[in-house]
Amino acid sequence: MKKYLLLVLLGICILFGVFFFALQSNSMTQIQTVDGVLSVRLADNPLEQTKGLSGATVAELQSQGAEGMLFVFGKAEERTFWMKEMNFDLDVVWILNGKIVSISENVQAPKNGEEPVRMYSGPIGADMVLELPAGGVKDHGLLIGQPLTIAK
Secondary structure (H helix, E strand, O other), X not given: OHHHHHHHHXXXXXXXXXXXXXXXXXXXEEEEOOXXXXXXXXXXXHHHHHHOOOOOOHHHHHHOOOOOEEEEEEEEEOOEEEOOOOOOOEEEEEEEOOEEEEEEEEEOOOOOOOOOOXXXXXXXXXXXXXXXXXXXXXXXXXXXXXXXXEOO
């Protein structure tokens, strides 16, 4: 009986592991801006969206050929993001229907013991959110009202 229970638990753990890794897409996409093209990691499932860039470094992003992360949601609604376990400051670009609707620049990563900063899309909904290392908005000439085209 104990061996059977152990095998069942082992099977469940294996299935959970396969499911967990299947949800981590780590895929990339391209964003066409007015000034050029951005290569970004894609967060298009709940697991990737929850983790985001927490724990990552700018060097890790660059080693993957990524300039940031694009969060893609199924529908437009007010969004809340926070800086839990972030190692670098961010610029956050709120996007609705392919157009930049708001920008939060130079959002500070928490220092030791600090409560992580929370960001809101405000009364405006967003169906995508782009996170870039701080300064990325200026580096890429991003402005409210600009259109963005996401590669499919």
